[in-house]
Amino acid sequence: MFSIFRTLWQVAAHMFQRPITVQYPDEKPYLAPRYRGRIILSRDPDGEERCVACYLCAVACPVDCISLQATQDEYGRRYPEFFRINFSRCIYCGYCEDACPTYAIQLTPDMEMSEYRRENMVYEKEHLLISGEGKYHGYNFYRVAGLSIRGKDKGEAINEDPPVDIHSLLP
Amino acid sequence: MATIYIDNKPYEVNPDDNLLQACLSLGFNIPYFCWHPAMGSVGACRQCAVKQFKDENDTKGKIIMACMTPAADGTRISIDDPEAKTFRASVIEWLMLNHPHDCPVCDEGGECHLQDMTVMTGHAYRRTRFRKRTYRNQDLGPFINHEMNRCIQCYRCVRYYRDYAGGRDLNVFSVHDHVYFGRAHDGTLENEFSGNLVEVCPTGVFTDKTLARHYTRKWDLQDAPSICIHCGVGCNTSPRARYGMLRRIVNRFHFDINGYFLCDRGRFGYEFVNSERRIGSIRPSVPQRQVIEDIASVIKNGRKVIGIGSPRASLEANFALRMLVGADRFFSGVRAEESLPVAKVAELLRRSPCPIASVHDIEVSDAVLVLGEDLINTAPRLALAVRQSVRRKSMETAARMNIPAWHDYAVRTLAQDERSPLVIATPYETALDEIASESYRGAPEDLARLGYAIACAIDPQAPRVEGLGREEAELAERIAGILKGANRPAVIFGTGCRNAALIEAGANVALALARTHPDPERVRLALTVPECNSAGLALMEAKDLDAAFEAARSGADAIIVLENDLYRRSAVQQVDEFLRAARTVVLDSLENETTAKAETILPAGTFAESEGTLVNSEGRAQRYFKVMPPRQGVLESWRWLREIAIAAGRLNEDSWRSLDAVIAAIEAELPQFQEISKAAPAASFRIAGQKIPRQLHRYSGRTAMMADITVHEPAPPRDPDSALAFSMEGYQGPPPAGLASFFWAPGWNSYQAVNKYQSEIGGPLRGGPAGSRLGEGKRTDDISYSSRIPEPFRSRDGKVFVVPAFRIFGSEELSMHAPGIAARAEKPFLEVNPSDAEKLGISAEQEVALTFGAVSRSLAIRMNPSLPPGVAALPAGLPESAGIPVPAWARITGR
């Protein structure tokens, strides 16, 4: 008996509360930057591709939906020749972002990914690469690494001494 | 056996090992850098520290280097001691002070010993705030990339390159913390074994430059056990592929053959598989069914079909052709001047006066006679073994002084230039002469005579050589003395001079030694053959190419050529005439002059896309497997021939469905191949009901690699021919040796993981032998001396006797389609003795015309004072010399 009245009371009380339904898609909810949605590839502060084609995201991915091929320019800078994510397989776990040593691959708060054809869920580099730095600002892998690239010779990286003169016998 | 105590537990170990080896053999993980199982210890890196205690009451102990301490009976050590652990972590920290932040862009990453060892010691965070030292790199040629910043100064590279492989142009320069490992100047690394630096260097200083062009990490490469197809030694390799393209070759440890090292031809020759000259479809383009019916109808009706086999095709492919055309119309596809000596070698493989040497046997021989072989160019890996054989003496001296053999620096310092005897008797100077105790130069006949004379000097029962010069007689006595006095003497000879008498002479030496040596089982003979399956083809006893030419002249309806460019074998006119005689069908993987003349070309899979059995120069049958499935339209040669045979009614539909069925047919028909099914586990082999995966469990990209073509993820191709699967699923433990291709163990991602697959460190792989010795390489008792002693060589007026000069980079057909190898190939010269040149009135670099009967070639001259007068050397197998039937007399005319 008591439980019936309690239920009636609760129903009546709800009628005077504010509805929490959001009128999506007319009304967009706030998603924090750390939300794990559509993946992008970012650029470094110099505007170059951040991805160095190290394959770490690909191997970290639990569903194996990233595939790429490394190549290098004439100065020895590594970058991906192609970079493909099959979003129809992606579980948005963010492991790839965790694995990435260059902050190149980032998950974004865009979760509106639905297509009529699965083929359209396959993103190539041209679809993934954005023109900015994304969530992480300032990091530039090639300025820290020892590899020389165009415009950065040996010994010019952060925290590096100029190249050793191997002909010198001075102590 | 000795008992040592590790963290208070007793273990049985080999007292000849050092503690590091012993602990690794027991399965313990101790980090190390400078020690290498094939090169011993020098104690340079200080990474392998453990704590040693005087006795069970000693609680303090002292830190020692495991690699520099013998595993003596009663030794008590602790690996887990906190002080030892901290010490090891600090060593890594020091080594990493200057290490660049390169892993993501370093080709060693994922198979890096430094990464593994860093993780093993637990050093995880960089504390130093000082600046990093940097270096400039060098251009080291087409094979090796140089990135000096990554060096940890372990000295393995120079110890390998200089001490082990005998190279001179890599060294350590500069002083204190500036030491630099490289060449004096930029330039190609000259040593023929430079590629091993990639695996020897524990860091990313030396990496594979051919891989860098299509870089893929170790975990993403699909691989399968394979056999090097670039010479007759039969080194074991692990070719690796990604996206249907062959990406690199890695050494696959085989205790008896290649051990830890490959030659550069074997390591970098693979790129021919990706060549633009690959044949990808039937030419002219007709549907597969139609072309098969078409060829089959000729076989059915015409009956007269000539089959040309090939020494670079598998036993199965050759056998399939033999079955299709009939044994009497199956020809070996090599000319008499090559097939006769190869047949002699094959005879020895069946009946030999002493056990046939493996490459490893040569490494432990203490006196070696090389008769007529320029080993570095005809059997490269064997030459590296000979280099190790001359160190036996220093090992003995060291043993007398109680210095263990692994104490590398001490042994070398003690030995200085002391070497075991090595005798090189060849037509011209070879790279090994620099370590030889005796060298002799002569024409092939004279080398054979020397061989006969040595045999007679060892055992007076052997036939005497009449009319021998005093010098030669004395030399023969000296060499005989050397060989007789040796504990493990070995004789190496083979087909390098293409001289059958030389092989008989070598066999005589081996027989004389076997008859006189106190322990005949210790005498060895090692053989060389020209190509990867020359021995197997010779054991099939097919008639040679000359006989095929003859057969065609008496009429033929069709000629089927299996993986063989006849224009490399014989003169243009002859081959032209032969191929014109009938309709020609060629099965091959690369375009060549023969395919250009063919009416029908059937695209055949290369070694990476097919499986088969090869017999190497020691008579070991070894199986190679598909690394990747062939492209649409390409089939393994034996499958093409099977299809044709079925259409022609020679086979019924159900036969030869898998490779094992073909192998069974070979064994049933040819008793000499009884053992080949044992070369590797059969296709039905399973562990715990599972196949062996070709992909590492970390293989990535499965659901994306093909997504641009289809999102439906087609099932992986099936493999009915082997116990391997094109998948990352399957049995995850170490497979048996014949099926083991990649080496990986938890915490061991680099090649050094092979430690975990060996029965003991440096010993054979676990899980039985890989490959099967036909006749088990045993000796036969009832062999008698040959007495076909040739006449001494006499020079002829106005003519030179041209002998073949093989080249590691250039003489082999397929590897020359790899850009790196082609870049290393030198321009061909005709080498002559300066006195001959003077007589003929020609000078160095001059172009001359070289005339053999009707064939003529124009070539530049190079002086080689080591050649005997009247003998000239012509590079073999290069386009400029293809089809010239050397050895032969030729006329030289200046231009």
Ligand code: SF4
């Ligand atoms: S978010 Fe997870 S599933 Fe998606 S690509 Fe990254 S690692 Fe793979």
Ligand code: SF4
């Ligand atoms: S982990 Fe980062 S740098 Fe490496 S391949 Fe992936 S996106 Fe590129």
Ligand code: SF4
């Ligand atoms: S280059 Fe490699 S092998 Fe040589 S010393 Fe440096 S780390 Fe060791």
Ligand code: SF4
């Ligand atoms: S020695 Fe011969 S079999 Fe061995 S790697 Fe070199 S070419 Fe290949």
Ligand code: FES
């Ligand atoms: S491995 Fe023992 S000191 Fe280097």
